[in-house]
Amino acid sequence: MKKQYLIVLIFAGLLTIFNACQKGTAYKALIVTGQNNHNWKSSSPILQQVLEQTGLFTAEIAKSPEKGGDMNTFNPDFSKYSVIVIDYNGDSWSEKTKTAFVDYVNNGGGVVVYHAGDNTFPEWKEYNLMIGLGGWGDRNEKDGPYMYYRHDSLIVDSSAGRGGNHGKRHEFEIKARNTEHPIIKGLPQRWIHGADELYAQLRGPGKNMEILASAYSDTAKGGTGRDEPLLMALSYGKGRIFHTALGHADEDGGPALECVGFITTFQRGAEWAASGKVTQKVPYDFPTMTGSSLRPDFKELTLEGDLAKIAQYDITKSTKYFSDLQSRIRYEAKTPADFQIFEKQMIKVLESADASDDGKKLLIREISWMGSELSIPVLQELAKREQLKDVAEFALARLQPAK
Numbered sequence: 464m465k466k467q468y469l470i471v472l473i474f475a476g477l478l479t480i481f482n483a484c485q486k487g488t489a490y491k492a493l494i495v496t497g498q499n500n501h502n503w504k505s506s507s508p509i510l511q512q513v514l515e516q517t518g519l520f521t522a523e524i525a526k527s528p529e530k531g532g533d534m535n536t537f538n539p540d541f542s543k544y545s546v547i548v549i550d551y552n553g554d555s556w557s558e559k560t561k562t563a564f565v566d567y568v569n570n571g572g573g574v575v576v577y578h579a580g581d582n583t584f585p586e587w588k589e590y591n592l593m594i595g596l597g598g599w600g601d602r603n604e605k606d607g608p609y610m611y612y613r614h615d616s617l618i619v620d621s622s623a624g625r626g627g628n629h630g631k632r633h634e635f636e637i638k639a640r641n642t643e644h645p646i647i648k649g650l651p652q653r654w655i656h657g658a659d660e661l662y663a664q665l666r667g668p669g670k671n672m673e674i675l676a677s678a679y680s681d682t683a684k685g686g687t688g689r690d691e692p693l694l695m696a697l698s699y700g701k702g703r704i705f706h707t708a709l710g711h712a713d714e715d716g717g718p719a720l721e722c723v724g725f726i727t728t729f730q731r732g733a734e735w736a737a738s739g740k741v742t743q744k745v746p747y748d749f750p751t752m753t754g755s756s757l758r759p760d761f762k763e764l765t766l767e768g769d770l771a772k773i774a775q776y777d778i779t780k781s782t783k784y785f786s787d788l789q790s791r792i793r794y795e796a797k798t799p800a801d802f803q804i805f806e807k808q809m810i811k812v813l814e815s816a817d818a819s820d821d822g823k824k825l826l827i828r829e830i831s832w833m834g835s836e837l838s839i840p841v842l843q844e845l846a847k848r849e850q851l852k853d854v855a856e857f858a859l860a861r862l863q864p865a866k
């Protein structure tokens with residue numbers, strides 16, 4: 464009897480692992496929201512989508528009662544999750560819920576503190592140790608020093624004054640401060656972030672905290688004239704906390720949440736908080752110093768999606784998907800074999816009777832520099848057609864070895 468029971472247990476265990484592998488998801492995330500001075504009804508589903516896109520998470524949303532409601536009814540079972548995302552700024556949790564949360568983190572649970580998540584619970588000591596730095600909620604010198612950079616030195620400043628401030632929303636440069644930390648290892652040293660509030664004058668205990676990135680808070684935009692910490696990694700007990708002060712949400716998301724820099728650091732920070740490591744690749748559309756990079760629907764464009772749009776292209780339409788294909792090839796393809804993976808997909812569009820001539824022209828131009836002998840048969844076919852003759856012959860001249 465006992466042995467049979469054990470076999471059933473082992474089988475059930477294997478089935479669970481198998482299912483997790485099938486979905487490719489290893490971690491469960493819980494986004495805690497329901498009260499915020501921000502538009503949590505828009506931000507929480509976006510954060511959920513962004514986490515699930517990684518293929519690493521399934522994400523659920525836990526809504527608290529409305530402001531002034533009975534907080535005793537709010538008791539999420541934190542222990543079921545690998546990471547808790549705080550998209551919450553509101554009434555204090557019950558003592559029972561606070562204790563459960565502290566136990567969860569102490570036992571190794573992961574936390575992501577998102578934007579105004581560092582405004583909440585000014586009176587809760589343990590929470591302030593977890594977030595490191597916070598603002599608003601009458602935070603001041605009693606809550607800990609200001610921390611910021613002057614040139615490249617970290618300043619710990621105990622002077623009196625309010626915690627939390629921001630100037631006008633604008634695009635700003637983010638500067639990596641700890642390039643060896645898994646969350647930002649491999650990202651550019653500096654990049655342009657989509658228009659956002661630049662949180663400043665944060666203050667708090669700042670214990671067991673590594674500042675991963677900061678940004679200069681420009682006085683011309685109503686800022687402090689200091690380099691303010693915006694991405695932080697902390698530990699509390701056995702738990703790991705990723706704190707992102709970025710990501711102010713508009714009704715429909717807006718540029719701060721659409722920013723690939725926000726999305727990528729959020730995804731990487733959540734994986735690190737859940738597991739202590741980061742396995743995600745840096746996406747090819749990560750912003751650089753040449754400008755911000757936005758994903759209007761929060762999703763990374765796919766090669767298949769780009770090619771389907773290019774196949775319907777005519778000159779009245781935007782070349783966005785073609786530009787995306789070009790960046791993808793330049794970023795991802797390193798060896799001739801890599802280029803041929805793209806080339807084979809592009810050839811399929813060239814061979815398709817449904818694809819437009821304008822779309823084919825774009826692809827042939829691209830193939831003329833990155834293609835190989837694989838494209839020669841289809842180009843020879845297309846060269847027989849009046850509309851594509853010139854561009855196909857141009858590509859053939861570049862791809863065929865000189866006689």
Ligand code: ZN
Nearest residue numbers: 501660711712
């Ligand atoms: Zn905000």
